[in-house]
Amino acid sequence: MTVTVIFGSDSGATKAVAVKIAAKTGGRLLSVQKARTADYESCDLLILGCPTYGIGELQSDWDTHIGQLEAADLASCKVALFGTGDQMTYPDSFVDAMGILYDKVVARGAQVVGFTDTFGYDFSASTAFRDGRFVGLALDEDTQSHLTDDRVNAWIGQLP
Ligand SMILES: Cc1cc2nc3c(=O)[nH]c(=O)nc-3n(C[C@H](O)[C@H](O)[C@H](O)COP(=O)(O)O)c2cc1C
Numbered sequence: 597m598t599v600t601v602i603f604g605s606d607s608g609a610t611k612a613v614a615v616k617i618a619a620k621t622g623g624r625l626l627s628v629q630k631a632r633t634a635d636y637e638s639c640d641l642l643i644l645g646c647p648t649y650g651i652g653e654l655q656s657d658w659d660t661h662i663g664q665l666e667a668a669d670l671a672s673c674k675v676a677l678f679g680t681g682d683q684m685t686y687p688d689s690f691v692d693a694m695g696i697l698y699d700k701v702v703a704r705g706a707q708v709v710g711f712t713d714t715f716g717y718d719f720s721a722s723t724a725f726r727d728g729r730f731v732g733l734a735l736d737e738d739t740q741s742h743l744t745d746d747r748v749n750a751w752i753g754q755l756p
Pocket of ligand 1 (some may be wrong): 738
């Protein structure tokens with residue numbers, strides 16, 4: 597099975613997680629600046645990671661290069677999402693970027709895998725929260741970094 601991990605990161609937290617996930621899944625690691633439409637399409641499992649910036653917005657490199665994803669045909673693709681955020685400072689937009697990416701990949705026909713429950717998080721609202729679950733793996737390197745490794749390992753264990 598081929599795995600591709602594509603990430604954006606301003607200050608390195610999401611990149612560090614992406615490196616770990618790529619190592620554990622044997623995936624190919626790509627920054628969103630370098631990723632082209634064919635990279636999104638050419639794997640069995642596509643893993644996308646994005647921090648949230650502004651109030652509930654995509655990280656700037658994701659925003660700049662989102663057209664490459666929007667052009668991809670993901671109808672035969674499984675996609676798993678992870679997002680980094682800060683639930684204490686931004687409780688009303690916690691990991692919203694993951695919700696934005698979810699809508700983008702669903703619009704391109706993807707089957708999204710790797711939903712997680714919200715036990716252990718404390719937030720008020722998130723566009724990544726749908727039908728009682730997160731649409732991917734929510735991580736908080738600002739206030740819960742001690743939980744990240746366990747969360748990542750459990751999540752990878754549930755991926756197809
Ligand atoms: C200006 C600014 C705005 C942010 N806005 C949000 C937000 O709306 N929601 C959220 O969950 N986290 C928000 N964060 C927290 C970042 O998503 C978090 O620190 C993340 O780990 C950064 O990832 P990076 O190091 O890969 O860039 C914000 C951080 C900054 C500095």
